[in-house]
Amino acid sequence: MIANEKQTGVMRVGVLGFGGLGQAAAKVLSPKQEMVWTAVADHKGYAYHPEGLNIDACTQASRDRYSVGYLDSVGTLSNNSIADLIQQAPEVDGYFLALPNLPNTFMADVARQFIDSGWQGVLVDALKRTSAVEQLLELQSDLQAAGITYMTGCGATPGLLTAAAALAAQSYAEIHQVKITFGVGIANWEAYRATIREDIAHMPDYDVEKARAMSDAEVAALLDKTNGILALENMEHADDIMLELAGICDRSCVSVGGVVDTRNPKKPLSTNVQITGRTFEGKTSTHTFTLGDETSMAANVCGPAFGYLKAGIALHRRGINGLFTAAEVMPLFVR
Numbered sequence: 001m002i003a004n005e006k007q008t009g010v011m012r013v014g015v016l017g018f019g020g021l022g023q024a025a026a027k028v029l030s031p032k033q034e035m036v037w038t039a040v041a042d043h044k045g046y047a048y049h050p051e052g053l054n055i056d057a058c059t060q061a062s063r064d065r066y067s068v069g070y071l072d073s074v075g076t077l078s079n080n081s082i083a084d085l086i087q088q089a090p091e092v093d094g095y096f097l098a099l100p101n102l103p104n105t106f107m108a109d110v111a112r113q114f115i116d117s118g119w120q121g122v123l124v125d126a127l128k129r130t131s132a133v134e135q136l137l138e139l140q141s142d143l144q145a146a147g148i149t150y151m152t153g154c155g156a157t158p159g160l161l162t163a164a165a166a167l168a169a170q171s172y173a174e175i176h177q178v179k180i181t182f183g184v185g186i187a188n189w190e191a192y193r194a195t196i197r198e199d200i201a202h203m204p205d206y207d208v209e210k211a212r213a214m215s216d217a218e219v220a221a222l223l224d225k226t227n228g229i230l231a232l233e234n235m236e237h238a239d240d241i242m243l244e245l246a247g248i249c250d251r252s253c254v255s256v257g258g259v260v261d262t263r264n265p266k267k268p269l270s271t272n273v274q275i276t277g278r279t280f281e282g283k284t285s286t287h288t289f290t291l292g293d294e295t296s297m298a299a300n301v302c303g304p305a306f307g308y309l310k311a312g313i314a315l316h317r318r319g320i321n322g323l324f325t326a327a328e329v330m331p332l333f334v335r
């Protein structure tokens with residue numbers, strides 16, 4: 001058995017959702033010494049082992065039988081997998097919520113399940129929509145009272161790029177514009193069903209409910225029409241509210257758009273954030289932070305998510321609970 005986290009320094013980590021991001025998250029964790037992956041849930045079941053889960057066995061169960069709940073000895077099938085896992089695994093220090101936010105109220109509902117359960121620890125999400133983060137803000141005092149430290153918007157965008165904007169803003173006396181442009185390349189859309197549906201929801205004539213209700217065949221037919229490309233602009237993205245909450249600029253100064261190629265792992269363009277402002281000397285300038293083209297969406301979401309999980313655990317240990325965003329806390333590198 002792994003001794004208590006405070007004695008060993010090892011943090012016990014759970015991943016909720018075992019799709020594209022959840023499986024990548026488990027791979028990101030596997031060489032880490034400071035974190036051990038002990039819990040996972042998907043929509044049909046969960047698996048838990050206090051000494052760590054076997055990534056190959058979990059991936060195989062998910063691929064061949066569509067749920068980690070089928071795993072021998074560590075797996076349990078459940079229609080209420082998140083609530084059941086929370087009860088079965090009280091010593092998990094923190095969870096990465098790699099779950100679809102479909103409907104747009106889902107993540108706030110999951111947060112309420114944690115609040116009601118009596119579990120205390122750290123939650124990290126990679127939420128995208130402004131309105132989803134607004135729902136979590138309404139839970140601020142409940143999270144504090146429950147002893148939960150919740151880090152929201154901690155993926156790539158929002159997340160890494162929002163944090164880069166917050167850092168770059170320090171050169172300026174006034175921020176005029178933050179422009180985020182992302183390029184994502186994935187070999188096949190079915191590896192990231194929720195991500196692609198949530199992106200489709202931003203297209204003209206679509207919304208979250210319409211995209212959520214689409215069958216796989218309908219998604220494939222839409223992608224056939226666009227040659228596998230989703231081009232998105234002026235998206236409702238929580239980078240805006242996060243930078244506003246951090247006191248950096250009004251949300252109207254922030255814009256997010258990008259291109260997703262669902263048929264080619266090569267990025268269609270380089271992901272970047274441009275921060276334009278005026279210095280104290282009156283000069284207008286732009287800082288640009290560009291992600292390396294070789295880094296995948298999964299690397300740029302899961303790396304930051306665990307960096308913020310570590311930062312959240314440090315805050316939680318100091319008795320600091322409640323909701324934080326990626327724009328107000330520095331992620332801590334996980335060794």
Ligand SMILES: NC(=O)c1ccc[n+]([C@@H]2O[C@H](COP(=O)([O-])OP(=O)(O)OC[C@H]3O[C@@H](n4cnc5c(N)ncnc54)[C@H](O)[C@@H]3O)[C@@H](O)[C@H]2O)c1
Nearest residue numbers: 017018019020021042043100101155156157192193194195
């Ligand atoms: N912020 C960012 O930069 C960023 C980037 C990419 C993706 N995302 C977000 O990450 C999320 C996950 O995306 P994905 O493509 O990996 O999803 P996916 O569809 O590949 O996987 C979703 C997983 O969640 C599980 N699940 C669904 N409902 C559940 C429930 N009620 N209880 C337990 N498990 C449940 C499914 O079984 C599956 O394992 C999406 O919301 C997406 O928007 C954020």
